[in-house]
Amino acid sequence: MSDIKEILSSICPEVTFAEGTDTLEVVVPEEKWHDFAAQLKNDKRLDFDVLTAVVGMDWKESVGVMYYLTSTARGWDLLSVKVVAKDRKDPYIHTVSDLWKVALFQEREVFDFFGIKFINHPDMRRMFLRNDWKGNPLLKDYDANPELNPIPLDDEKDEDNTCSYVEDAKGKIKKVPGLVFGKDEYVVNIGPQHPSTHGVMRFRAAIDGETVTKVDVVSGYIHRGIEKMCESLGYPQILHFTDRMDYMSAHQNRHCLCACIEKAMGLEIPRRAQVIRVMMDELMRISSHLLAFGCTAMDLGATTAFFYGFREREQVLDIFEKTCGARMSMNYNVIGGVIADLHPDFCKDVKALIDIMPERLKEYHTVFSKNIIAKNRLKGVGMLPKEDAVNYAITGPSGRGSNWSCDTRKVRPYSIYSELDFNEVLETGCDSYARYMVRMREIEESCKILAQLVDNIPEGEIRAQVPKIVKLPVGHWYHQVEASRGAFGVYIESDGTKNPYRVHFQSPCFNLVGVMDLCCRGNMIADLITIGAALDFVIPDIDR
Amino acid sequence: MKQEDFKDNEYIDKLVEELNATGANVAVGNLNKLINWGISNSLWPLTFGTSCCAIEFMSLGAARYDMARFGFEVARNSPRQADYIMVQGTIVHRMAPVLIRLYEQLAEPKYVIACGGCAVSGGPFKKSYCVVNGVDKILPVDVYIPGCPPRPEAFFYGLMQLQRKIKVQKFFGGVNRKQKREEFFATHPGFNKENMT
Numbered sequence: 109m110s111d112i113k114e115i116l117s118s119i120c121p122e123v124t125f126a127e128g129t130d131t132l133e134v135v136v137p138e139e140k141w142h143d144f145a146a147q148l149k150n151d152k153r154l155d156f157d158v159l160t161a162v163v164g165m166d167w168k169e170s171v172g173v174m175y176y177l178t179s180t181a182r183g184w185d186l187l188s189v190k191v192v193a194k195d196r197k198d199p200y201i202h203t204v205s206d207l208w209k210v211a212l213f214q215e216r217e218v219f220d221f222f223g224i225k226f227i228n229h230p231d232m233r234r235m236f237l238r239n240d241w242k243g244n245p246l247l248k249d250y251d252a253n254p255e256l257n258p259i260p261l262d263d264e265k266d267e268d269n270t271c272s273y274v275e276d277a278k279g280k281i282k283k284v285p286g287l288v289f290g291k292d293e294y295v296v297n298i299g300p301q302h303p304s305t306h307g308v309m310r311f312r313a314a315i316d317g318e319t320v321t322k323v324d325v326v327s328g329y330i331h332r333g334i335e336k337m338c339e340s341l342g343y344p345q346i347l348h349f350t351d352r353m354d355y356m357s358a359h360q361n362r363h364c365l366c367a368c369i370e371k372a373m374g375l376e377i378p379r380r381a382q383v384i385r386v387m388m389d390e391l392m393r394i395s396s397h398l399l400a401f402g403c404t405a406m407d408l409g410a411t412t413a414f415f416y417g418f419r420e421r422e423q424v425l426d427i428f429e430k431t432c433g434a435r436m437s438m439n440y441n442v443i444g445g446v447i448a449d450l451h452p453d454f455c456k457d458v459k460a461l462i463d464i465m466p467e468r469l470k471e472y473h474t475v476f477s478k479n480i481i482a483k484n485r486l487k488g489v490g491m492l493p494k495e496d497a498v499n500y501a502i503t504g505p506s507g508r509g510s511n512w513s514c515d516t517r518k519v520r521p522y523s524i525y526s527e528l529d530f531n532e533v534l535e536t537g538c539d540s541y542a543r544y545m546v547r548m549r550e551i552e553e554s555c556k557i558l559a560q561l562v563d564n565i566p567e568g569e570i571r572a573q574v575p576k577i578v579k580l581p582v583g584h585w586y587h588q589v590e591a592s593r594g595a596f597g598v599y600i601e602s603d604g605t606k607n608p609y610r611v612h613f614q615s616p617c618f619n620l621v622g623v624m625d626l627c628c629r630g631n632m633i634a635d636l637i638t639i640g641a642a643l644d645f646v647i648p649d650i651d652r
Numbered sequence: 653m654k655q656e657d658f659k660d661n662e663y664i665d666k667l668v669e670e671l672n673a674t675g676a677n678v679a680v681g682n683l684n685k686l687i688n689w690g691i692s693n694s695l696w697p698l699t700f701g702t703s704c705c706a707i708e709f710m711s712l713g714a715a716r717y718d719m720a721r722f723g724f725e726v727a728r729n730s731p732r733q734a735d736y737i738m739v740q741g742t743i744v745h746r747m748a749p750v751l752i753r754l755y756e757q758l759a760e761p762k763y764v765i766a767c768g769g770c771a772v773s774g775g776p777f778k779k780s781y782c783v784v785n786g787v788d789k790i791l792p793v794d795v796y797i798p799g800c801p802p803r804p805e806a807f808f809y810g811l812m813q814l815q816r817k818i819k820v821q822k823f824f825g826g827v828n829r830k831q832k833r834e835e836f837f838a839t840h841p842g843f844n845k846e847n848m849t
Contacts, residue, residue, distance in 0.1 A: 245782075330741065332780050
């Protein structure tokens with residue numbers, strides 16, 4: 109760590125280091141930020157190739173951004189960089205979207221919520237809110253008066269115009285208007301109400317004949333402002349939001365938020381609770397991948413395969429229902445452990461599931477994976493080379509389909525994953541079929557983990573002693589787990605009171621949808637649906 | 653389900669009595685019955701899932717719950733082919749105009765089911781800056797199904813309530829079904845557009 113500090117200081121003498129944070133944190137002056145970022149990425153000694161999270165912040169006296177960077181080459185070291193905009197009223201920060209493409213969307217989110225304009229960002233539009241929305245909701249002085257923003261009854265206007273902010277030689281910033289699509293392009297609208305966009309996602313695709321030339325993602329049709337709501341609630345009260353973001357990774361997401369709070373509190377979790385959490389995470393993963401299998405098949409018109417996937421999924425849901433009391437939105441993890449003990453049938457049911465799964469997977473492969481139509485529609489479609497997967501921070505099964513080893517359970521083990529024997533599933537195809545196959549093989553790995561744990565659930569407490577009112581010390585923390593669709597991160601900033609000062613959820617699906625444009629270009633318009641199905645994004649997770 | 657299992661909706665029975673008391677024409681009355689029997693047993697939903705409830709709706713379509721038993725299985729993707737909107741999930745400001753447009757594209761007779769806490773009242777997101785606190789703020793709702801998400805059984809109960817509601821309507825004029833969105837808001841001052849916040 110200390111030699112990294114030296115390198116960072118030698119690149120840019122103006123940087124300062126923050127004390128008492130869970131990761132190494134540098135504070136960079138805004139005017140040096142872009143050059144410094146280029147060094148971080150390109151200097152072989154540093155080699156920060158993944159931009160993990162972009163968190164907009166309002167520190168009341170100033171606004172700015174926290175960037176979390178990861179170096180895959182150097183053991184997934186995490187570095188956080190704090191950049192403060194100079195003027196709170198009219199904030200500007202230089203973009204890093206030319207270095208890490210994932211920032212293209214992430215910075216638009218910050219612009220939407222905090223009004224920070226990113227200099228040289230090619231497309232500075234709002235991400236989640238309508239373009240006629242007044243105010244920036246995550247600012248601390250945001251006026252939440254509903255009369256300012258009544259329920260709109262008319263369609264959005266002015267959707268084709270965008271703008272960017274460029275800096276001239278004298279340092280003066282100028283707004284340059286632009287167009288989303290070229291004047292002659294033929295644009296097809298898909299969504300927001302369309303079954304195969306897996307929710308309320310809207311794509312606008314420019315096509316030439318049947319070939320897609322550009323995809324514009326219009327998000328925010330299910331943006332519920334979860335991050336802002338968290339700021340007015342206590343820590344135990346914000347837990348349930350995670351179940352309703354990516355509802356197919358409810359356990360993992362909630363595990364992540366609980367673990368982040370526990371890390372901040374310095375709480376030790378009983379062994380039994382750890383084991384239960386991991387088992388629930390893996391069951392959730394199986395259920396999610398089964399749904400992904402069913403939906404991919406259904407998007408291709410194979411309705412029968414959907415029934416097969418759901419048959420086994422119901423079995424998993426039965427296990428959840430017996431222990432957690434609900435089929436979905438289980439609300440099972442709590443700060444310090446889990447809310448209820450396992451149902452007496454739990455082990456028996458899990459064993460029954462593990463027993464049938466290999467047989468059933470074979471069936472799926474016979475019905476769908478080996479089907480010539482499925483192969484033709486998925487193979488060689490939606491190519492995502494490894495470099496792009498890294499640059500766009502595409503984690504989870506989609507990233508591993510591009511042969512990128514990015515499983516958080518392996519590269520930055522949390523909970524008890526370091527003790528377990530399982531393989532990280534990698535495919536080299538880089539196409540939709542590879543992503544699909546990673547999911548199918550991950551079901552086997554999850555079964556393997558369950559088989560190791562099902563007979564070794566230790567006796568003991570299911571929950572650590574937690575004070576009635578949870579207060580975190582002053583500071584900020586970032587925690588990551590492997591959700592069903594990739595690395596899910598939680599950022600918490602606390603000012604010492606019982607409410608969080610800022611909570612940010614770094615959702616894997618947001619990055620997944622950011623790569624749609626790249627994956628769909630050059631493919632047929634009909635393949636847009638299958639590419640989306642194979643990336644398998646969940647819209648409420650994107651919009652939060 | 654049997655008639656006596658529906659214990660909590662005397663108002664529908666009252667409605668039936670009232671309708672019968674007004675003395676419907678025998679031919680028209682029987683034709684009404686026939687049409688309502690047809691409509692209520694072939695209700696085609698518009699797939700309109702915004703979040704979690706949509707996944708439970710998919711479970712309804714799958715083998716275990718199998719909504720084909722009741723004639724709900726033909727989920728349509730175009731509002732022009734559907735009979736009712738089942739609003740599954742939160743409606744936010746950006747989605748509101750889209751939902752209204754979808755509703756207006758539905759052919760008469762059309763129905764709305766508010767499904768899940770979010771669609772009923774805003775649910776866990778009630779305090780958010782951009783969530784519509786219940787679809788009844790922008791659409792006339794026929795059946796509410798609470799839950800987060802509701803269990804598949806609750807879905808069925810709600811859908812069967814809609815069937816019962818349809819069975820007492822008068823296709824040839826009368827009752828509430830020819831009501832337009834504007835008329836609904838005119839007769840429900842609490843829900844008029846100015847009050848929508």
